[in-house]
Amino acid sequence: MSARRLTARLVGLTEQHPYTAAVRAHAGFELTNSDDADVVVLAVPLADRPAAVEQTVKAGKHTVVHGVLAEDPDQAAELAALAQNQGTVCLPDYHVRFQPAVRAARAAVAAGRVGLPWNVQGDLISSDTAAKPASLAVHAIDTVRALTGLPVRTVRRTDAGSVLLLLLTHDHGVTSTLAVGHAPGAATHRYRISGSHGMLDVDASKPAWAGGASMAGLLTELHTAVVTDRPAELSLDDAVAAQRVLTDVRTAEGSTA
């Protein structure tokens, strides 16, 4: 960890929000209410989000954005392009890829420990019955992309109310299936990667401290990218890609994402 600390301003996050605690606990950040903050963590309503992202990026702030960038994926893509042109580090809040078990799984898959992956199954079932399946889905989609390194090519959706089922295809004949949703008392978050030479079962709800660690991992990625000038492993382009999977599937079954 670099000794340089970045000042971070939280917008729209309560004191109880896990990200508030994560930023507060991270050695690379110092909370501030000042407009001069190096980093802005945005969690504003969707209607206000595009303008907020644009304003923050144009102000040269490094940014973490909660949720999709904009309701219109084309507008989201414009914001992603703006961030790239501005040269700031802007990340979507896709912290699951930094969850310790997922990080280990990504490394194992990339090292060939299951051979050539051919299928991923994922379940993200939250106990928060107010959670929208589509909002959960972007995290699961991003995690599959991070696990396999493969973009989503087609998607088929089945909406079962509190659960959304996504059947995806990727390059090389790889398929994945994601069940996202909620149920009272549920706490299932897992991924299973089947490969030509093995299978990897990942329980992303473990270990118990992993929730905070995943957010800390995302913050470390942001911090490292800012202080070393190396590109972050994800960007707002990843947010646009995940959103397009959901947006296109809303309009046409079996559409190409």
Added chain:
Amino acid sequence: MESSSGYDRPVGVLVVGTGAIAELHLAAVHAHPGATLAGVADLVPVRAAAAARAHGGVPWDTDLATALARPGVDAVIACPPNDAHAEVGLAVAAAGKHLLIEKPLATTVDDADRLVAAFADHGLTLTAAHTHRHYDYARAVHAAIADGTVGRPRLIRLSVLGGWIWPDWRAWVLDPARSGGHELHNGVHLLDLVTWWMGDDPVRVYARGRKQTAAELEIHDYLELVVEFAGGGVAVCEMSRGHRPATLGYRDVLVVGDGGSYAIPWDGAAATLFGEAGTALLPVAESDGFATQLDAWLTAIRGGPDPMPATDAARAVVLAVAARESIATGAPVEVMAA
């Protein structure tokens, strides 16, 4: 035997087809006080004779009609290759015997319907060996849903994953003309279970298949079967004989409802053994599903409740055939509500 069905002695059972699965049925017959082995039949003389000798020297035949006409034969357990199910089943019905037949009930929807009608016409019991219904885990899931533990089920996931278990290219299971494909051969187990658990009428099937072990396979050794139900619920079934390592034995159930969830995770029914050869799972000792199944069938023969109606087996065939079509076309297939 004490029912009004006419059996006041053990039911005489003829076993037709003496392959590996028949041994499990035979063990159940030997262990049940309400059944007795009346004979065996197999098209291959050496197999029929060997089975007869191994099971107490009972009569053996290579001709089904001759075997069915033997005295003491009240009922039949049939384990021939899948493509012979219709022919054998119709002969059993014509002979006025009850039948427990290996799954799938038939390899075509028409044949399944013919079998259901034939046994109904004769007032005989027809049961397909959907043995998973009699396994502890399956009954536990059904009970959890039935007692309202999860509320209205929205998602059911059932994964049964393993490595290659079949012999070489001579295995009839690998010939889709004989087995009906893996969708019929093993897929019916899962399709039946999730439908039974969901307690709703299936309306649509979408499926994906892979030939994972060898590109030259004519069946899909990995199946992903998605069933949509009239009430909006959905089930995802995975059936695999194409996973690695080949020793994999993995069963996983997740039910998500609007009132809660219920899971039997892959490692939730086993102890962990840390031995000199490495770490391994030690599965819990489950009850014998074949024994439970036989008891249920005998009860149904005696006029008791039938926990596996033949119409349910026919519905599983409909779903499996739809899955096979979906894999071939890449499109979902509508199925008639039961």
